[in-house]
Amino acid sequence: MSEHDVLPYASFIAIGTIAAMTYLVRVSGFWMMGQVTVTPRVRRMLDALPGSVVAAIVLPVVAKNGLPALLAVSAVVAVMIVRRNDFIAIAAGLAVAALARAAGI
Amino acid sequence: MNPPHDVSPQDAPRWGLAGLKFGVTHTLGLLPGSAVFGMAFGTVAAQKGLTFAEAVTMSAFVFSGAAQLVAMEIWSNPVTVGTILTLAAAATVVGLRMLLMGATLRPWLGGLPPIQIYPALLLNTDSTWLIATRYREEGGNDASVLLGAGLSLWVVWVASTIAGYVLGNLIANPERYGLDLILPIFFVAMLVPLWRGPRRAIPWAVAGAVALAMHYFVPGYWYVFAGALAGSLAGGFIDE
Numbered sequence: 001m002s003e004h005d006v007l008p009y010a011s012f013i014a015i016g017t018i019a020a021m022t023y024l025v026r027v028s029g030f031w032m033m034g035q036v037t038v039t040p041r042v043r044r045m046l047d048a049l050p051g052s053v054v055a056a057i058v059l060p061v062v063a064k065n066g067l068p069a070l071l072a073v074s075a076v077v078a079v080m081i082v083r084r085n086d087f088i089a090i091a092a093g094l095a096v097a098a099l100a101r102a103a104g105i
Numbered sequence: 106m107n108p109p110h111d112v113s114p115q116d117a118p119r120w121g122l123a124g125l126k127f128g129v130t131h132t133l134g135l136l137p138g139s140a141v142f143g144m145a146f147g148t149v150a151a152q153k154g155l156t157f158a159e160a161v162t163m164s165a166f167v168f169s170g171a172a173q174l175v176a177m178e179i180w181s182n183p184v185t186v187g188t189i190l191t192l193a194a195a196a197t198v199v200g201l202r203m204l205l206m207g208a209t210l211r212p213w214l215g216g217l218p219p220i221q222i223y224p225a226l227l228l229n230t231d232s233t234w235l236i237a238t239r240y241r242e243e244g245g246n247d248a249s250v251l252l253g254a255g256l257s258l259w260v261v262w263v264a265s266t267i268a269g270y271v272l273g274n275l276i277a278n279p280e281r282y283g284l285d286l287i288l289p290i291f292f293v294a295m296l297v298p299l300w301r302g303p304r305r306a307i308p309w310a311v312a313g314a315v316a317l318a319m320h321y322f323v324p325g326y327w328y329v330f331a332g333a334l335a336g337s338l339a340g341g342f343i344d345e
Binding site for chain 1: 133134155156162163167168176180183184189192196197200202204207210215222229280281286288289291292293294296297298309310311312315316317320328331333335340
């Protein structure tokens with residue numbers, strides 16, 4: 001077996017491994033919560049998570065992209081508060097980001 | 106835009122068409138951005154020397170933009186055992202946030218038979234989870250929301266991987282259209298309906314601050330997990 005023959009095999013093992021690890025993290029949090037008692041404190045921790053995940057993903061991205069990202073995200077918040085419509089909010093966010101960059105902000 | 110309340114929130118969740126529709130509908134605004142990411146992955150995969158079959162298999166079975174793009178940074182031909190171990194470790198670290206997301210779904214979906222819910226979680230992504238979380242917050246109780254959002258994103262993800270691989274980057278400068286910012290934009294849009302007053306948002310601030318600090322001072326992809334975990338802990342220790 002030449003080195004060339006080994007490659008596709010190794011790369012599919014690599015892909016399978018990545019897929020397996022990704023599936024494992026997808027299910028293990030769900031599984032683990034079945035093994036613990038959901039006390040009021042655990043409940044509050046779970047309730048705080050969605051917003052915390054969003055903040056932890058969004059803030060570093062905004063910091064990295066500067067003012068256009070900050071303006072875009074602010075526009076999204078404003079539209080969501082006024083209209084509560086995802087489509088308009090996302091469109092407004094993209095438009096503000098595009099305009100801010102076109103204007104060289 | 107309110108979810109249909111055909112099942113009471115207290116009952117066991119069921120698999121219906123209403124949730125499926127809600128899930129699909131709420132991904133629509135996200136699809137152009139998703140397609141750009143998928144094309145970016147397909148293009149990078151081609152440049153990195155992956156075969157067409159490898160690139161498409163990866164998108165179909167890994168189904169994670171973050172994990173796949175990070176994998177492309179590490180990928181090198183020939184693929185050695187060392188490369189595989191590094192790829193596995195990176196996929197795990199990048200995916201740690203999914204651990205927390207899965208945990209939040211337990212109180213709602215824990216009553217479903219494992220044979221149904223564990224395969225369904227294959228389709229879970231950041232966006233799928235956020236759409237499902239918002240749906241549940243608004244009183245919905247149809248677990249199909251996961252399938253609707255997940256399948257819709259999966260189809261676009263695989264299709265755009267193919268397009269990116271075959272055609273290269275169709276959109277030369279996604280930044281021009283703000284498309285590189287679609288994830289933060291979508292996430293913030295989903296966050297607003299979860300607002301329950303400033304006190305409940307203190308953990309969010311903690312999460313954001315910790316994530317920022319980690320992002321600047323600790324190399325790698327720990328910052329989302331560390332930030333979210335800090336926010337969750339803060340939520341647990343702020344007495345209501």
